Amino acid sequence: MKRFWTGIIVLTSLLIVPACSSVTKSDKTQVSGGESQHTDHQHSMSSEHQGHSMEHSGDEAKTKITTQAKLTAPKNLIPNQPVNLVINVQDTAGKSIDKFDTFQEKLMHLIIVREDLASYDHIHPSYKGNGRFEVSATFSTPGNYSLFSDYKPSGQNEAISLMQVKIPGSIPLPKSLEKFEKIKVISNTKVNLDAANQNIQAGKEITLNFDIKDAANNQPVKDLEPYLGERGHLVIVKSSSPLTVNDYIHAHAHKNSPDGQIKFVTNFPQPGTYKLWMQFQRRGKVGTADFWVNVV
Numbered sequence: 001m002k003r004f005w006t007g008i009i010v011l012t013s014l015l016i017v018p019a020c021s022s023v024t025k026s027d028k029t030q031v032s033g034g035e036s037q038h039t040d041h042q043h044s045m046s047s048e049h050q051g052h053s054m055e056h057s058g059d060e061a062k063t064k065i066t067t068q069a070k071l072t073a074p075k076n077l078i079p080n081q082p083v084n085l086v087i088n089v090q091d092t093a094g095k096s097i098d099k100f101d102t103f104q105e106k107l108m109h110l111i112i113v114r115e116d117l118a119s120y121d122h123i124h125p126s127y128k129g130n131g132r133f134e135v136s137a138t139f140s141t142p143g144n145y146s147l148f149s150d151y152k153p154s155g156q157n158e159a160i161s162l163m164q165v166k167i168p169g170s171i172p173l174p175k176s177l178e179k180f181e182k183i184k185v186i187s188n189t190k191v192n193l194d195a196a197n198q199n200i201q202a203g204k205e206i207t208l209n210f211d212i213k214d215a216a217n218n219q220p221v222k223d224l225e226p227y228l229g230e231r232g233h234l235v236i237v238k239s240s241s242p243l244t245v246n247d248y249i250h251a252h253a254h255k256n257s258p259d260g261q262i263k264f265v266t267n268f269p270q271p272g273t274y275k276l277w278m279q280f281q282r283r284g285k286v287g288t289a290d291f292w293v294n295v296v
Contacts, residue, residue: 065091065153065156066091066092067089067090067091067092067097067153067159067161068089068090068091068092068161069087069088069089069090069149069161069163070087070088070090071085071086071087071147071163071165072085072086072087072088073085073086073165077139077165077166077167077168078167079139079140079141079142079167079169080138080139080140080141081138082136082137082138083136083137083138083139084134084135084136085125085134085135085136085137085147086132086133086134087108087110087125087132087133087134087135087149087161087163088131088132088133089131089133089151089153089161090131096130096131096132097131097153098129098130098131099153099154100127100151100152100153100154101152101153101154101155101156103152103158104228104229104230104233105228105229106124106228107124107125107127107133107151108124108125108127108133108149108150108151109122109124109149109150109151109228110122110123110124110125110135110137110147110148110149110150111147111148111149111150111235111248112137112139112145112146112147112148113145113146113148113237113243114139114141114143114144114145114146115143115144115145115146115241115242115243116143116171116239117237117239117275118141119140119141120235120277120288120290121137121138122233122235122277122279122288123135123137125149139165139167141167141169141171141172142167142168142169142170142171142172143166143167143171144164144165144166144167144242145164145165145166145167146162146163146164146242146243147162147163147164147165148160148161148162148235148237148245148248149161149162149163150250160245160248160250161245162243162244162245162248164242179292180291180292180293180294181291181292182194182291184289184290184291185215186287186288186289187215187285187287188214188215188216189212189213189214189215189221189280189282189287190212190213190214190215190218191210191211191212191213191278191280191287191289192210192211192213193208193209193210193276193278193289193291193293194208194209194210194211195207195208195209195293199296200268200293200294200295200296201295201296202268202269202270202271202272202295202296203267203268203269204267205265205266205267206265206266206267206268207263207264207265208234208251208263208264208265208266208276209261209262209263209264210232210261210262210263210264210278210280210289211260211261212224212260212261212262212280212282213260219260220259220260220261221259221260221282222259222260223282223283224259224260224262224280224281224282225281225282225283225284226281227279227280227281227286230252230253230255231253231254231255231257231262231280232253232262232264232278232279232280233253233278233279233280234250234251234252234253234264234266234276234277234278234279235248235249235250235251235276235277236248236249236250236251236266236268236274236275236276236277237249237274237275238268238270238272238273238274239272239273239274239275240272246269246270249266249267249268249269249274251264251265251266252264262278262280264278268293268295270295271295271296272294272295273292273293273294273295274292274293274294274295275290275291275292276290276291276292276293277289277290278290278291
């Protein structure tokens with residue numbers, strides 16, 4: 001077995017989870033992540049739930065628990081090579097959370113972004129029991145990566161944890177400056193972002209409409225397929241350094257969007273620059289269209 005090293009990074013959560021003390025070991029790396037508990041599927045966000053947007057009203061009566069996640073990664077991390085990750089979900093007393101509810105067809109969604117938001121990955125760890133999830137991930141370039149883990153302890157509301165991994169090496173310079181483009185072509189599909197209010201204001205509900213057209217004939221596509229049980233999937237992260245749980249937004253698509261459209265209702269809690277990754281499925285393949293927006 002390869003040798004591992006251990007260090008614990010304390011991360012910020014919406015519920016201000018008490019910081020964990022550093023522990024030094026010799027064989028592995030562990031990263032502790034604080035969790036935010038928020039009401040599942042709601043239009044507007046209370047101050048307690050900043051950074052998250054859900055579509056439908058949730059069950060406010062649920063007893064909330066506070067959890068923490070510990071990420072274990074190999075010592076020698078290399079860019080563009082598969083890395084086996086282990087995520088252990090526990091309560092604040094260190095007891096494993098052993099039961100989870102399925103949402104969007106999975107027990108856990110893991111969103112991985114480089115700190116400058118230049119890269120994005122959405123993968124699904126496998127549950128091994130006793131709070132342990134395992135997954136293989138690939139970090140394409142050197143840099144600091146944030147891992148947003150999205151899951152639901154059984155009978156509880158959705159929880160978000162934030163963990164971090166550093167891939168050693170020289171971070172590549174951007175080839176060109178990002179522009180606030182509103183049209184992206186993904187393979188044979190053209191995606192156009194249409195915000196109902198072009199002047200996006202922080203703290204106000206907004207509808208984001210994605211027009212999906214066939215790139216060959218510019219006609220609305222009629223063959224969109226469900227992706228993770230929904231019409232589309234939207235993750236939004238605010239550009240900031242370091243990234244925190246408050247910078248993460250997960251929005252759900254309207255179920256009754258017409259052909260060739262995927263609509264999301266969300267809320268940007270703070271002014272700033274945000275990056276959007278909208279995923280859709282067509283002809284069995286998942287496409288990801290990314291956009292930048294400015295919020296005033």
